[in-house]
Amino acid sequence: MIYHEYGKEHNDIIFFLHGASMVHTFRRQYELADRYHLYVPHIAGFGDHTDVTFEARAAITELAEFIRGLDKKVFLVGFSLGAQLAFALVSDYPELFNGAIIASPWLIKEESILAKVMNVNLKNLKGMHNRRLCSFVAILNGLTNKKLRKEFVEQNQHVSEATIRNVVDNGITIDKYPGFKSADFPVLALAGGREYAAVTDSVKKLEEINSNCRAEVWEGAKHNIPWAYAERFNETIVKMC
Numbered sequence: 001m002i003y004h005e006y007g008k009e010h011n012d013i014i015f016f017l018h019g020a021s022m023v024h025t026f027r028r029q030y031e032l033a034d035r036y037h038l039y040v041p042h043i044a045g046f047g048d049h050t051d052v053t054f055e056a057r058a059a060i061t062e063l064a065e066f067i068r069g070l071d072k073k074v075f076l077v078g079f080s081l082g083a084q085l086a087f088a089l090v091s092d093y094p095e096l097f098n099g100a101i102i103a104s105p106w107l108i109k110e111e112s113i114l115a116k117v118m119n120v121n122l123k124n125l126k127g128m129h130n131r132r133l134c135s136f137v138a139i140l141n142g143l144t145n146k147k148l149r150k151e152f153v154e155q156n157q158h159v160s161e162a163t164i165r166n167v168v169d170n171g172i173t174i175d176k177y178p179g180f181k182s183a184d185f186p187v188l189a190l191a192g193g194r195e196y197a198a199v200t201d202s203v204k205k206l207e208e209i210n211s212n213c214r215a216e217v218w219e220g221a222k223h224n225i226p227w228a229y230a231e232r233f234n235e236t237i238v239k240m241c
Contacts, residue, residue: 007033017082045163192221
């Protein structure tokens with residue numbers, strides 16, 4: 001597995017799962033390395049791991065095996081695609097975790113919405129393969145660091161249509177992962193108030209089915225919490241860790 005690692009080995013571990021096409025989702029959380037040991041894997045199909053096509057089940061298994069090899073429980077933080085994977089990991093491998101933040105998950109997927117999202121994401125992929133447009137997208141997503149923006153552009157030239165199709169139609173939904181209801185550690189399900197209803201509804205549903213999970217909807221936030229609301233998000237992570 002390809003991953004970035006920050007902080008000292010003996011510290012408690014936070015394991016971050018980035019959003020689709022954005023390995024640097026958690027760049028404003030790296031400051032937490034002064035007190036935690038951070039792992040940021042490149043999810044299969046993205047970043048420097050585009051030599052394979054994303055497949056949800058394979059990615060979940062790969063991540064679980066890597067975490068198990070760390071020989072200690074970790075605190076899990078996922079955003080967007082990473083949040084969907086985090087939900088699946090928490091559901092199927094609860095013994096690996098001591099807490100989790102599931103931020104902006106899309107776990108309630110109606111067929112009609114799925115088709116629309118697929119079309120939008122395939123169209124966006126074509127734009128991302130245009131280097132100039134990709135760089136502009138990076139800036140819109142707060143990636144102002146020139147070096148990181150260059151990495152973002154290069155990495156996204158190699159994301160495949162098959163990966164995007166598999167990301168959108170990944171089969172990760174609340175009803176397919178019943179193990180979540182018995183996860184016995186603190187979980188925060190988080191969304192922005194200006195996100196799609198399917199995302200905020202997913203967060204509220206997670207709170208309903210697990211008494212250890214609480215839901216928060218941050219008013220004003222879009223699909224941008226880790227970087228646009230970094231100070232508050234980092235404080236939330238520290239409180240839960």
